[in-house]
Amino acid sequence: MAEQTVRLEPVPSILVESLRDIGYSLNSALADVIDNSIAANATEVQIFAIPGDDFRIAIIDNGEGLSREKLKQAMRLGSSDPRQERELNDLGRFGLGLKTASFSQCRRLTVLSCTGEEKGAAFTWDLDYVVRENQWAVIEELNIGSIPFAKELGHSGTLVLWEKLDRLTGVRGVGKVDHTRIISEVEDYLSLVFHRYLSGEKGVNRLAISVNKRPIVPIDPFNTCHKATQAGQRELICPGVTMQAFTLPHRSHYESQYEYERSGLPGGYLRNQGVYLYRAKRLILYGTWFGLSRKTALTQLTRVKIDIDVSQDELWKIDVKKVSAQIPEEVRKRLKSLLATIGAPSRKAYSKRAARLTSPDIYPAWNAERVGDRKLYKINRTHPVIVSFLESLDSDLSTNLETVLSFIETNFPVASLFYDFANNEDSVTAPDPREEELTNMARTFFSALNQSIQDDEKVLSIMQSNEPFCSRWVETLQSLGIEEQ
Known part of the structure; x- marks a missing residue:
């Protein structure tokens, strides 16, 4: 059969706009940039999101930095092969994260990097320029000192600067932005996603993250420091995959309402029960049973930690945003077989309490x-x-009272009580x-x-x-x- 090759080059002005809609949120986009800082062996990441009309976000690390040539390559879309074997602490995969995460939030991305041996180099992706000129071209910044937040960069490290944040502020920067809410949600998200790095867990380099000079405090979703937390045995499911179940303390074991709610995470215990999936000890997704079980009030204290290493990416179908995955069949079977026993301590905590009452x-x-x-x-x-x-009471009134009590029992609001309790235990009182x-x-x-x-x-x-x-x-x-x- 006769055939010939026909080149179909992507149109830059169209494709670059499509790349913005992969599905990042502000929180997941920031986390993706921080992944690069961890891969660069950074010990500190500073995030600046200063409220104001000209809203910019800067992510600055003290990692190893990149030379001019390596930075130029890193600015290329698809700068690394996802099929290549990666280092255990390499949280990247597709060579797209830095660019697509940034494009999802802003129209102007500047990256300045210093290795300690050079004065530093900086390149900018300006999407308005790409659309206008209809070509894949970056701008090299020659006056590095004029880049906002450049003075915050140390002897070595990398600055990622987002400008023209149209997804937050609108196309012309006139949209109303609730800076306080945005910054608070960023802090909560990063304190959970990187909690094992923030706490300096054995096997990872401790990482300090701050937002506007305010340190982020890690939040352990398994509350392992609480004496009433029940931790199961850590089990090797298959090479590169381990699993461990935890039962959180019942509300009665907390000294304050704040401590109880903080451990519940945003949305509460019912919503956040289930699997917590970590890739290279970075949280990928959480609060799911992967369709193997329903979320019930009796199992709301159950959380399961699953650790996978970077060699598992294809099996788990880790997406470019690193916020979703599909559980492999081998792990699915094992998790399903353990679900009955995994949730037992949580159910016991509530059944014992019910029995006592x-x-x-x-x-x-x-x-x-x-x-x-x-x-x-x-x-x-x-x-x-x-x-x-x-x-x-006399006999007649006693009979009347018995009728009233029976009427109350018959109209016990079972369905309403179950619905309210299942959605939010704290709302039932x-x-x-x-x-x-x-x-x-x-x-x-x-x-x-x-x-x-x-x-x-x-x-x-x-x-x-x-x-x-x-x-x-x-x-x-x-x-x-x-x-x-």
């Missing part, structure tokens, strides 16, 4: 009764407060009694229970494990005329 030893207001494969919640007719009230109501409850409970137990200390111990008294213990003692010891 319905234990007859503390006289709960509700009893959980098993009927076949169903569980029914019924008002506890033997509760001291209810018994005391029943005894004050019981009403807080007024001071007068609490006083009446405490006195009735104490009096009724003391008639059968006749031991003040034991009655107080039971009350201290019972709501609403335990949450307002000082007020409860005051209502009983008891001074706290």
